[in-house]
Amino acid sequence: MKLTSKVRTPMLAAIGTVLLCVSPAARAQGESETRHHGYEHGYRDGFANGRDVHAHGASLDVKGDAYRNADHGYRPEFGPKEEYETGYREGYRQGADDGYANHTERFEKMFGEERTTPPNDRWGAYDVAAEIGYRDGVKTGLNDAKEHHSFRPTEHDQWKDGDRGYHDTLGSKDGYKAAYRKSYEAGYRDGYGPPR
Numbered sequence: 001m002k003l004t005s006k007v008r009t010p011m012l013a014a015i016g017t018v019l020l021c022v023s024p025a026a027r028a029q030g031e032s033e034t035r036h037h038g039y040e041h042g043y044r045d046g047f048a049n050g051r052d053v054h055a056h057g058a059s060l061d062v063k064g065d066a067y068r069n070a071d072h073g074y075r076p077e078f079g080p081k082e083e084y085e086t087g088y089r090e091g092y093r094q095g096a097d098d099g100y101a102n103h104t105e106r107f108e109k110m111f112g113e114e115r116t117t118p119p120n121d122r123w124g125a126y127d128v129a130a131e132i133g134y135r136d137g138v139k140t141g142l143n144d145a146k147e148h149h150s151f152r153p154t155e156h157d158q159w160k161d162g163d164r165g166y167h168d169t170l171g172s173k174d175g176y177k178a179a180y181r182k183s184y185e186a187g188y189r190d191g192y193g194p195p196r
Contacts, residue, residue, distance in 0.1 A: 033078075033079060034078050034079030034080055034083040034084050034087070035083045035084065035086055035087035036087060037078050037079075037084065037087065038070070038074070038078075038083065038084035038085060038086065038087030038088035038091065039087035039088065039090055039091035040087075040091060040110065040111075041072060041073040041074075041084075041088055041091065042070065042072075042087065042088035042089060042090065042091030042092035042093075042095060043091035043092065043094055043095035043098075043106075043107075043110065044091075044095060044111070044134070044190065045066050045072055045073075045088075045092055045095065046062065046066075046067075046091060046092035046093065046094065046095025046096035046097075046098075046099065047095035047096065047098055047099035047107055047190060048095075048099060048189075048190055049062075049064075049066065049092075049095075049096055049099065050095065050096040050097060050098065050099025050100035050101075051099040051100070051102070051190075051193065051194065052099075053096075053099075053100060054099070054100045054101075054102065055194050060096060060097070060100045062092060062093050062096045062097075066092065067089060067092050067093070070084075070085035070086075070088040070089050070092070071084070071085060071088070072088070073088075074088075075124075075127065077124065077127075094106070095107070102193075104142075104193075107138075107190070108138075108142060111134065111135055111138040111187065111190075111191070112135070112138055112139050112142055112191070113135070114135070124170075125170035125171045125172070125175065125176050125179070126175070126176075126179045128165055128170060128176075129165065129166070129170075129175075129176045129177075129179035129180040129183065130179050130180070130182070130183040131183070132164055132165040132180065132183075133162075133164075133179065133180035133181065133182070133183035133184040133187065134183040134184065134186060134187035135187060136158045136164060136180075136184055136187065137153065137159075137183065137184035137185060137186065137187025137188035137189075137190075137191060138187040138188070138190060138191035139187075139191065140153070140156050140158065140184075140187075140188055140191065141153070141187065141188035141189065141190065141191025141192035141193075142191040142192070143191075144188075144191075144192055145191065145192045145193055151192055153184065153185045153188035153189070153192075154185070158184065159181055159184050159185070159188075162176075162177035162178075162180045162181045162184070163176060163177055163180065164180070165180075166180075
């Protein structure tokens with residue numbers, strides 16, 4: 001069935017109107033996810049920096065290179081870079097303050113919770129492995145610190161296996177394991193805190 005221009009033009013206009021109505025909400029949702037993801041990355045980096053600065057007896061300055069650049073961990077599939085950077089800076093400030101003051105409640109709530117799937121379908125294998133590995137490391141580090149165990153990130157089965165959350169659609173299992181383990185160690189270090 002061939003559409004005449006008299007039918008096609010109003011039909012295309014109607015479709016365009018529907019897309020314009022849906023697009024802002026969808027865009028806002030995507031930007032919200034992007035900003036939140038930036039916030040989590042910034043918080044994590046700020047928290048580690050705040051702890052480190054406090055451990056060295058220095059005063060806290062949150063406006064260093066990481067804060068100014070605000071793109072650590074950013075990947076285009078996360079969404080608009082500006083949204084990520086805005087979230088990153090907000091998270092970095094809060095994380096640095098919490099890490100410096102050794103306030104771990106927000107950190108534990110944010111990263112100690114179970115999440116085995118990415119927040120959106122734009123993530124690649126590295127991102128999934130890093131997210132799951134970091135959270136697993138945080139939980140294990142927090143637990144080891146509370147139980148007064150020594151610092152031992154590579155002694156746990158999750159690190160040894162390194163494949164939690166992996167499935168065939170994520171590509172190379174070895175690449176996934178490497179990303180998982182690297183992030184697990186960083187999460188463990190952040191969860192465990194300064195060596196005792």
